[in-house]
Amino acid sequence: MDLFVCAGCGTELSVPVERVALPVEAHYGGGHRWMPPLMEPGTYAVDPDPWARAWLTWEEIGEAGAAALGVHAPVHTVPTGPRDGIVLAPGDTRGTRLLPERSGPSCLGVVAGDAPNLVCAGCGLGVGFREDDCGVWQTVRYGPEAVVRRSLGVPPPAVPVRPLPPIDPEGGWDMRWSAAAGAALARLLAASGGRALKLPGGLPTELFGRSVARLLPAGPPFLTVGLAGPGLPGGDADIVLVPADRRTGAPWRPAGDAVPVPLPGPVWAHLVGPGETSPTPVSGTLPAQVLRDDYPLPEHPGYGFLPDRATLRRTLSRMPEVRRPWLRALYDRI
Structure with missing residues (x-):
């Protein structure tokens, strides 16, 4: 398990979290609808791709420049921002202040702008970006240069794989x-x-x-x-x-x-x-071989x-x- 602290003053910026792979849906756009947190509680991931801020068109960056950033076929725009951002669920962060006036153009929430909209509560250092607008996953992204990862020397808990049903709570494809x-x-x-x-x-x-x-x-x-x-x-x-x-x-x-x-x-x-795969968990346990029959x-x-x-x-x-x-x-x- 790891803990993230401010690179400027050492203020703790997260709860203990386990590193996992970045979910494949990390760059999925959900349109005009509410999106839940991307990361499971107690986990974080590192996004190896450049992210946000400076975007260049395919014509501006050229084939060789895009390939250097891992893009091998024409796309509309290529992000050229910092790599290796640390991605967490907002509920797993601590010790920050949100500056909503630094949000980029948004609809119902905040998104990344030109400057970090999350600052350390201890020293004011810009440490990352909070996003929670419609159509984007709720995330916090800490800049790798703004935080320090401290290993706690504690192994992560064993987590069983729980099947994810393909139907979402609204009755459509998840x-x-x-x-x-x-x-x-x-x-x-x-x-x-x-x-x-x-x-x-x-x-x-x-x-x-x-x-x-x-x-x-x-x-x-x-x-x-x-x-x-x-x-x-x-x-x-x-x-x-x-x-x-x-x-x-x-x-x-x-x-x-x-x-x-x-x-x-x-x-x-x-x-x-x-x-x-019932999407509405209940307290307690059911007898062996008994399945719920109240799926909504x-x-x-x-x-x-x-x-x-x-x-x-x-x-x-x-x-x-x-x-x-x-x-x-x-x-x-x-």
């Missing part, structure tokens, strides 16, 4: 599933080599089927896609959907030659075994699923494989 599917689809397309894919039946086909049919040729022959992970070998599939490591984001490695495509652990866990959500939204296109394009643009002519042509079609 936006975290949309973002996860967009990132996974980018890697499925790259792994396909431009060939047809045969998806497993059920929810995986619902997630990717329409996009794969639109973007890749029809078969046969096919490359087969399966599910693999702890306790699930994946059979003879050519490409396997696997869980990403919670702390590193690295995909679970299958034993054979299948190409792994990572999904967030909670999404993968639902795909392989939904189990009990529909079994299925009234519209089809599509992976988030912005996440798909963003993921592809940051994969060196997008330089391959066939994948670049596909990227330009999306």
Whole structure:
């Protein structure tokens, strides 16, 4: 576990937190609606990409300049701000003051502007940015130069993976599933080599089927896609959907030659075994083998699923494989 303190005066700026991988939905835009905290309580992540502030168009930065920042295909704008921002849930921060007058253009909350809108309560040093506007995840981003990480020498608690149902509290497709599917689809397309894919039946086909049919040729022959992970070998599939490591984001490695495509652990866990997924927890425990029957959500939204296109394009643009002519042509079609 770690603790963040002000680089100027040592004021504690967080509760003890555990480092985990940056969620794939971190750059998902939610439109004109309320967004919850991005990070789980008690966790933080480091965003390796440049973020906010200075934005340059593709024409301004050029292909070589964009590639140096990890962008390998044309995008509208490229952020050139600081890298390695520390991302936390706002509720896990301490010892700061919010300066709302430093917010950038916003709608119903605050967003990052040109200067830090969070300052240390001890010395006034600008330490980061708070965002909570509509359409953006609620986050605090500390600048790596403004804070110091102190290791507490305490191992993080074991956290079981809880399946995340694909339906949100409003009865639509959960936006975290949309973002996860967009990132996974980018890697499925790259792994396909431009060939047809045969998806497993059920929810995986619902997630990717329409996009794969639109973007890749029809078969046969096919490359087969399966599910693999702890306790699930994946059979003879050519490409396997696997869980990403919670702390590193690295995909679970299958034993054979299948190409792994990572999904967030909670999404993968639902795909392989939904189990009990009631979104309204109750106190106490239920007897073994007893499931609740008061789910308030529909079994299925009234519209089809599509992976988030912005996440798909963003993921592809940051994969060196997008330089391959066939994948670049596909990227330009999306």
